[in-house]
Amino acid sequence: MREITFSEAIREALREEMKRDETVFLMGEDIGRFGGVFGVTKGLVDEFGEERIRDTPISETALVGGAVGASITGTRPVVEIMFADFLAICMDEVHHKAGKWRYSHGGQFKLPLVIRTAMGHVFGAGPEHSECPEAFYLHSTGLKIVLPSTPYDAKGLLKTAIRDDNPILFFEHKLLYNMKGPVPEKEYLIPFGKADIKRNGKDVTIVTYSFMTHEILEASEILSKDGIEAEVIDLRTLSPMDRGTVVDSVKKTNRVVIVEEGNLTGGVGAEIAAWIMEEAFDFLDAPVRRVASKNVPIPFNPIMEGFVIPNTGDIIRAIKEVIQIDH
Amino acid sequence: MKISEEKLLWIYTKMLTQRMLEEKILELIPTGKLTGHFHLGIGEEATFIGACAALEDKDYLLPTHRGLGCVIGKGISLNKIMADIYGKATGTTKGKGGVLRICDASLGVLGLSATLGGIFPIAMGAALSSKLLKDARITLAIFGDGQSNRGTFHEALNLASVWELPVVYLCENNHYAISMPQRKAMAIKNIADRAKGYGIPGKVVDGNDALAVYKITLEAVNRAREGKGPSLIEAKTYRWRPHYEGEGATYRDTKEVVAWKKRCPIRRFRKSLIDLKLLDPLQDEKIKERIAQEIDEAVKFAEESPMPRPEDALDDLFSSSIME
Numbered sequence: 038m039r040e041i042t043f044s045e046a047i048r049e050a051l052r053e054e055m056k057r058d059e060t061v062f063l064m065g066e067d068i069g070r071f072g073g074v075f076g077v078t079k080g081l082v083d084e085f086g087e088e089r090i091r092d093t094p095i096s097e098t099a100l101v102g103g104a105v106g107a108s109i110t111g112t113r114p115v116v117e118i119m120f121a122d123f124l125a126i127c128m129d130e131v132h133h134k135a136g137k138w139r140y141s142h143g144g145q146f147k148l149p150l151v152i153r154t155a156m157g158h159v160f161g162a163g164p165e166h167s168e169c170p171e172a173f174y175l176h177s178t179g180l181k182i183v184l185p186s187t188p189y190d191a192k193g194l195l196k197t198a199i200r201d202d203n204p205i206l207f208f209e210h211k212l213l214y215n216m217k218g219p220v221p222e223k224e225y226l227i228p229f230g231k232a233d234i235k236r237n238g239k240d241v242t243i244v245t246y247s248f249m250t251h252e253i254l255e256a257s258e259i260l261s262k263d264g265i266e267a268e269v270i271d272l273r274t275l276s277p278m279d280r281g282t283v284v285d286s287v288k289k290t291n292r293v294v295i296v297e298e299g300n301l302t303g304g305v306g307a308e309i310a311a312w313i314m315e316e317a318f319d320f321l322d323a324p325v326r327r328v329a330s331k332n333v334p335i336p337f338n339p340i341m342e343g344f345v346i347p348n349t350g351d352i353i354r355a356i357k358e359v360i361q362i363d364h
Numbered sequence: 365m366k367i368s369e370e371k372l373l374w375i376y377t378k379m380l381t382q383r384m385l386e387e388k389i390l391e392l393i394p395t396g397k398l399t400g401h402f403h404l405g406i407g408e409e410a411t412f413i414g415a416c417a418a419l420e421d422k423d424y425l426l427p428t429h430r431g432l433g434c435v436i437g438k439g440i441s442l443n444k445i446m447a448d449i450y451g452k453a454t455g456t457t458k459g460k461g462g463v464l465r466i467c468d469a470s471l472g473v474l475g476l477s478a479t480l481g482g483i484f485p486i487a488m489g490a491a492l493s494s495k496l497l498k499d500a501r502i503t504l505a506i507f508g509d510g511q512s513n514r515g516t517f518h519e520a521l522n523l524a525s526v527w528e529l530p531v532v533y534l535c536e537n538n539h540y541a542i543s544m545p546q547r548k549a550m551a552i553k554n555i556a557d558r559a560k561g562y563g564i565p566g567k568v569v570d571g572n573d574a575l576a577v578y579k580i581t582l583e584a585v586n587r588a589r590e591g592k593g594p595s596l597i598e599a600k601t602y603r604w605r606p607h608y609e610g611e612g613a614t615y616r617d618t619k620e621v622v623a624w625k626k627r628c629p630i631r632r633f634r635k636s637l638i639d640l641k642l643l644d645p646l647q648d649e650k651i652k653e654r655i656a657q658e659i660d661e662a663v664k665f666a667e668e669s670p671m672p673r674p675e676d677a678l679d680d681l682f683s684s685s686i687m688e
Contacts, residue, residue: 060496060497062496088496089496091527093523094519094522094523094526096519096520096522096523098485098515098516098519098520099484099485099488099516099519099520099522099523100485101485102482102484102485102486102488102489102516102520103485103486103488103489103492103520103523104489105485105486105489106474106485106486106487106488106489106490106491106492106493106503107489107490107492107493107496108489109469109474109475109486109490110424110474110489110490110493110494110501111493111497111499112492112493112496112497114489129479129482130482130485133477133478133479133482134477134482134486138475139680139681139682139683140460140680140681141457141460141461141465141475141478142456142457142460142461142465142467142469142475143455143456143457143458143459143460143461143465143680144458144460144679144680144683145456145457145467145468145469145475146469146474146475147683148683178681179681179682181682202683203682203683
């Protein structure tokens with residue numbers, strides 16, 4: 038199968054969906070001629086024109102609020118928010134407007150809108166350009182949250198997102214953009230709420246998503262040499278969340294480590310750990326362990342950045358701790 | 365501009381309907397049957413109804429929180445409105461959004477942002493849809509003076525003007541944002557002057573003169589429909605009631621309130637109709653009787669309507685449809 042990058046996979050999904058449905062359009066800062074600060078939308082303006090690939094001024098609230106207005110009146114906006122940290126600028130539009138408009142108005146409206154945004158650390162981007170803020174929005178109501186880890190998943194999930202009639206937050210990790218992977222030329226879609234087991238194992242279940250999936254796969258190979266076989270579950274979507282796949286795996290391995298790049302307190306791992314206790318407590322041979330960033334902003338200096346964000350070493354240590362607890 | 369007799373009587377009837385419905389709410393509040401807060405627009409009927417009179421059925425409206433007049437003006441039935449006021453399952457929001465969120469997608473009423481100022485980008489986005497779909501609809505956004513101080517105002521008006529979108533932003537300037545007088549909130553006298561910053565027309569109008577509001581809104585609506593872009597209108601008016609019913613309004617001078625009450629928009633409009641021989645006292649009584657009857661029927665409908673079931677609270681969050 039051919040291999041393309043994560044960026045190319047996203048661009049293909051955008052292009053195919055725009056060709057398929059002329060009500061799909063893009064808005065964002067520098068997404069036109071410039072092609073987006075990460076180059077994802079490069080060339081689309083030549084193909085679809087400035088009416089459908091709309092460069093915007095620095096106006097995040099107008100972008101997301103505008104997408105809400107457009108989505109309830111017959112078009113399907115795909116907004117690019119340059120950095121996921123910037124979602125905080127338009128939190129009212131994301132949390133209250135996109136998340137609650139349908140509900141507050143008695144289910145009268147559909148909101149087919151996608152917010153694509155770049156998240157995560159990328160070697161010294163600093164405290165307001167490195168965040169993984171998905172936990173904030175997991176706490177919101179009415180939003181679907183998608184975080185692909187491979188080019189294949191990115192394309193299939195984005196196509197599903199654009200066709201979905203609900204507001205979607207689509208997080209793209211910056212360190213994934215140049216990563217290559219197999220993507221079929223034939224059209225495919227990936228449904229939401231279906232986790233993907235990226236590695237089978239019998240000794241411990243690792244639950245994760247997005248870029249951390251790769252750190253874990255690397256750690257798993259190292260552990261395999263010590264005879265520890267980790268099962269790696271890539272959730273792919275946090276809302277809806279595939280609890281079934283996680284619980285089934287816990288029943289088999291009896292041990293869980295949850296890994297995320299966002300900071301620990303109030304994080305996604307806290308939520309997952311809580312319902313594993315509620316739904317699979319009897320199957321656990323060790324306490325659930327969380328690996329996440331330390332509770333500080335992501336610092337600029339790469340040495341400090343590397344210390345704050347979990348790496349394969351942190352993951353291996355956590356897995357070994359969980360394994361060594363003998364029931 | 366020649367305005368049809370039918371349109372004039374429509375404006376009068378709708379203004380009266382708003383006034384009488386809101387007076388009915390004042391009667392009902394002490395009965396304890398209603399829940400929530402009521403932000404009544406008594407005294408501001410000319411602004412809401414005059415503006416709505418300039419819209420076509422297919423056009424979009426985003427009302428303000430003092431906006432019962434707006435939703436009446438866009439044609440939502442009194443039964444549905446009253447059911448929303450009672451929080452009943454038969455209301456437009458089925459008890460989810462209450463009196464503030466009364467809307468009807470089929471009539472182009474797109475809903476309310478209860479965080480004030482949220483309306484500006486949403487209206488911009490609706491107008492963007494119309495531009496992309498070439499559906500010849502325009503979007504009217506009605507908001508108070510207080511809302512115009514949000515940053516969203518700037519972002520949305522800027523983008524709407526750059527993109528020449530078919531949207532009309534109409535400020536219902538009643539001079540107070542709860543207790544905050546306009547003079548303490550901004551260094552300019554006319555909010556319409558802010559239009560200069562976006563290179564779009566900004567017009568001030570007497571918000572208690574329904575005809576003037578209608579004409580100036582129609583001008584902006586026509587301009588938008590011709591593809592010439594957005595406008596900002598400021599209708600200067602006054603709310604007779606407190607910010608919400610039950611509030612101890614201590615921040616306004618009684619003399620000021622009395623002076624504005626002397627400028628009742630309905631009395632003024634009635635006089636013009638009588639002068640034009642379009643209305644006589646007998647007809648006027650008949651119109652009032654008919655409205656009173658409609659309101660009584662709406663109250664009956666609402667009271668007899670079922671409450672939502674508690675578990676209905678779990679519905680309507682997501683649309684289950686995936687576009688094929």
